[in-house]
Amino acid sequence: MIVNNQICLHCGACVGACPTNSVFLHETCTIEFLPTCTECGLCAIVCPVGAILETAGQPAASILTLDNGIPEVRP
Amino acid sequence: MKTMETDVLVVGAGPGGSMAAKFAARNGVRTLLIEKRQEIGSPVRCAEGIARDWMEECDVEKDPAWIACAPEAARIFAPNGTCALVHIDRAGNEVGFVLERALFDKALARHAAQAGAGILLKTHARDVIRSNGAIGGVVGKSMGEDIEIRAQITIAADGFESQVARWAGLETGITARDIVATFQYRLCNIECDSRYCDFYVGSFAPGGYVWVFPKGRDIANVGIGVQMTQLHEPGATKARLDRWLAGQPGFRKGQPLDMVGGAVSTNKPLSKTVASGIMLVGDAARLINPLTGGGIVNACISGKLAGETAAAAVKRGDCSESFLQKYEKAWRARLEKELIRNWMAKEKVARLDDDAFNRIIQTLSEVNPRASTLSLLLAISKKHPELVADFAELLWA
Numbered sequence: 416m417i418v419n420n421q422i423c424l425h426c427g428a429c430v431g432a433c434p435t436n437s438v439f440l441h442e443t444c445t446i447e448f449l450p451t452c453t454e455c456g457l458c459a460i461v462c463p464v465g466a467i468l469e470t471a472g473q474p475a476a477s478i479l480t481l482d483n484g485i486p487e488v489r490p
Numbered sequence: 491m492k493t494m495e496t497d498v499l500v501v502g503a504g505p506g507g508s509m510a511a512k513f514a515a516r517n518g519v520r521t522l523l524i525e526k527r528q529e530i531g532s533p534v535r536c537a538e539g540i541a542r543d544w545m546e547e548c549d550v551e552k553d554p555a556w557i558a559c560a561p562e563a564a565r566i567f568a569p570n571g572t573c574a575l576v577h578i579d580r581a582g583n584e585v586g587f588v589l590e591r592a593l594f595d596k597a598l599a600r601h602a603a604q605a606g607a608g609i610l611l612k613t614h615a616r617d618v619i620r621s622n623g624a625i626g627g628v629v630g631k632s633m634g635e636d637i638e639i640r641a642q643i644t645i646a647a648d649g650f651e652s653q654v655a656r657w658a659g660l661e662t663g664i665t666a667r668d669i670v671a672t673f674q675y676r677l678c679n680i681e682c683d684s685r686y687c688d689f690y691v692g693s694f695a696p697g698g699y700v701w702v703f704p705k706g707r708d709i710a711n712v713g714i715g716v717q718m719t720q721l722h723e724p725g726a727t728k729a730r731l732d733r734w735l736a737g738q739p740g741f742r743k744g745q746p747l748d749m750v751g752g753a754v755s756t757n758k759p760l761s762k763t764v765a766s767g768i769m770l771v772g773d774a775a776r777l778i779n780p781l782t783g784g785g786i787v788n789a790c791i792s793g794k795l796a797g798e799t800a801a802a803a804v805k806r807g808d809c810s811e812s813f814l815q816k817y818e819k820a821w822r823a824r825l826e827k828e829l830i831r832n833w834m835a836k837e838k839v840a841r842l843d844d845d846a847f848n849r850i851i852q853t854l855s856e857v858n859p860r861a862s863t864l865s866l867l868l869a870i871s872k873k874h875p876e877l878v879a880d881f882a883e884l885l886w887a
Contacts, residue, residue, distance in 0.1 A: 461753055465725025
């Protein structure tokens with residue numbers, strides 16, 4: 416996952432929504448993704464301003480649907 | 491590596507953390523409050539609405555410095571424009587005052603300091619210390635330097651992120667069904683009525699609502715909450731608010747002074763909020779009111795109870811999970827029934843379509859705004875029994 420820092424509000428929504436506790440918000444300036452990140456994309460969905468992208472540069476939300484809270488990655 | 495030692499360590503200087511630190515320090519144990527940010531209370535991530543009737547319980551004296559506005563009622567608008575008025579005494583824990591959170595949070599931290607707590611800024615935790623099956627503090631950084639803070643009790647008050655709990659092995663992960671993403675502008679130059687906190691419900695905010703909480707004559711916090719399962723493209727939360735605003739003539743000339751994002755939990759109460767050496771409070775314990783999204787009051791109350799229990803545990807030399815159950819029992823006795831009732835109500839409300847909202851708010855609008863909660867619910871259950879059927883017994887309890 417990558418963060419567009421020009422959009423990010425540093426609100427922490429991605430941190431709390433991450434199912435594997437793999438996102439860390441450094442004070443008010445940087446978001447760090449840990450090696451435990453599974454790229455499930457939940458952080459990109461919860462981000463209110465769309466600042467988080469999937470690593471390939473493709474919006475994560477386009478490869479993912481949510482049904483009853485279960486992330487499902489589309490091929 | 492710098493090392494520090496204290497009796498009680500509180501991670502996070504929001505209202506829950508400061509309240510915990512105040513009540514721990516006041517009860518005579520060494521207390522340290524750490525905050526990741528450089529400034530307590532900033533950036534604000536909150537709609538700033540709060541009830542009036544909790545302050546005595548937490549020994550907080552009302553100060554005009556941190557009250558922006560004192561609305562007298564909530565107005566709930568249906569998709570068709572029908573409006574139900576609910577007087578503040580009946581409006582739940584988000585209506586009564588609109589705060590200046592940046593000042594409110596500093597005031598509560600100051601109370602903690604006056605009670606004897608130490609405060610460290612730009613100090614974050616990255617993991618907990620485990621010793622003999624208990625949590626014995628945290629490791630992290632303070633002003634860029636590695637730090638180890640040893641404590642007999644750690645109080646996790648790290649908000650929606652709830653990371654300290656998860657490092658400690660307490661299950662606070664929630665699913666998308668129980669997460670509401672939020673986005674808010676502080677809009678000035680708008681037409682708003684400072685007598686009312688306004689709530690707009692409908693399909694423009696699925697599983698949530700739009701709020702307009704006045705901060706003055708022509709200025710308000712205008713925000714949206716949307717259930718995460720209803721978000722399908724990046725930035726959908728902000729986009730939905732922008733779309734809603736575009737359809738509101740009274741906000742056409744509005745200009746933003748700031749914008750904030752965030753998320754709130756709307757789950758039913760967790761089954762466990764303590765373990766040996768650790769207690770969770772406020773948003774970190776997922777104690778947000780699942781129906782309104784209000785979190786400050788429950789954070790303050792749980793913070794107080796945790797601070798008191800922490801001091802008692804340290805004095806007794808028993809920081810085991812079984813002693814800390816005292817805190818878990820206390821917050822459940824005080825808050826759990828309402829949390830469960832509101833979670834059940836939220837599960838229903840999140841599924842309503844616009845037509846159902848129109849009918850229900852029509853019913854509410856016919857009830858006296860000062861009517862008791864019970865009369866309101868009776869009116870709803872008479873006309874819409876399906877809405878309350880599953881939890882009727884909780885309502886009358």
